[in-house]
Amino acid sequence: MTTDWLSESVPPGVNVTDAEMAALGAQDAVYNELLEMGERRAGLPKPYWEEPGITIYHGCAREILPLLPRSGLILTDPPYGVGKDYGELSSDTVENFVAAVRLVLEMGLPTAMFFPVTRIYDIPVKPQWMGVWEKDWGGSGLIAYPFYPHWEPIGFWNIKGDYRGNCGHRNDVFKFASVRPESNGHPTPKPLELVAELLSFMPCKGTVTDPYMGSGTTLLAAKQLRRPAVGIEIEERWCSLAVERLRQAVLPLEPAAPAPEQLELMP
Numbered sequence: 424m425t426t427d428w429l430s431e432s433v434p435p436g437v438n439v440t441d442a443e444m445a446a447l448g449a450q451d452a453v454y455n456e457l458l459e460m461g462e463r464r465a466g467l468p469k470p471y472w473e474e475p476g477i478t479i480y481h482g483c484a485r486e487i488l489p490l491l492p493r494s495g496l497i498l499t500d501p502p503y504g505v506g507k508d509y510g511e512l513s514s515d516t517v518e519n520f521v522a523a524v525r526l527v528l529e530m531g532l533p534t535a536m537f538f539p540v541t542r543i544y545d546i547p548v549k550p551q552w553m554g555v556w557e558k559d560w561g562g563s564g565l566i567a568y569p570f571y572p573h574w575e576p577i578g579f580w581n582i583k584g585d586y587r588g589n590c591g592h593r594n595d596v597f598k599f600a601s602v603r604p605e606s607n608g609h610p611t612p613k614p615l616e617l618v619a620e621l622l623s624f625m626p627c628k629g630t631v632t633d634p635y636m637g638s639g640t641t642l643l644a645a646k647q648l649r650r651p652a653v654g655i656e657i658e659e660r661w662c663s664l665a666v667e668r669l670r671q672a673v674l675p676l677e678p679a680a681p682a683p684e685q686l687e688l689m690p
């Protein structure tokens with residue numbers, strides 16, 4: 424619901440200049456934005472977990488993500504469409520993978536998203552940049568091909584900007600050892616160090632949202648970097664695992680102070 428109540432409230436016969444009318448219009452826009460934000464938040468379920476700066480929603484990303492405030496960035500790792508068993512509510516099909524990518528990109532935020540080599544041509548919106556997670560060991564090969572994958576693509580969207588300065592660029596190959604599933608119980612956990620490195624290099628510094636949270640690696644990385652974060656996960660057991668990991672997180676004593684040359688480059 425939107426309204427023009429401020430600009431419509433000028434009584435007939437009262438002369439209003441164009442500048443005054445424009446100011447009233449701007450107030451309408453702010454009012455409507457706050458109204459919509461309130462309406463969206465009102466539809467959100469009660470968080471599964473809350474601690475300072477971190478919120479977890481247990482539910483379907485399709486239902487919850489559109490209700491969250493559109494701010495910050497998305498860093499996520501949706502089910503790859505390769506038939507993994509995450510639980511009863513989650514179905515790891517190609518159709519669901521494509522729908523997840525679409526949903527995330529509809530938010531229009533700076534986004535970093537993992538996907539498998541075998542799904543590159545299923546991505547519905549071309550990334551602005553493609554990075555590489557180079558692993559120490561690969562997955563098992565496909566019988567029809569002579570290779571086994573030793574890397575995973577990382578797509579980046581809405582990140583184009585002005586990154587002049589020597590703290591604004593990094594090579595796009597992220598070399599980090601894989602994490603074996605049995606390390607935390609989730610079938611496909613991402614390495615914490617990889618996610619933390621990605622997060623610290625994403626251009627936007629606002630809230631980090633991971634709508635396909637799994638065992639909570641993105642939230643843990645955000646917590647360690649002292650960044651606000653929101654996670655969504657459809658399977659209750661992974662929400663519970665994420666909470667356990669967050670509870671056990673050991674934080675660095677102080678955030679690292681930026682080097683003087685970085686300070687000069689900060690906006």
Ligand SMILES: C[S@@+](CC[C@H](N)C(=O)[O-])C[C@H]1O[C@@H](n2cnc3c(N)ncnc32)[C@H](O)[C@@H]1O
Pocket residue numbers: 482483484485500501502503509510512513514609611612613614634635636637638639640641655656657658661
């Ligand atoms: C590839 S895993 C994410 C792993 C995560 N990066 C980690 O390090 O643990 C994808 C997760 O998305 C969850 N999922 C699947 N469908 C979902 C949906 N519709 N809404 C929210 N979560 C969903 C699965 O249960 C699974 O835990």
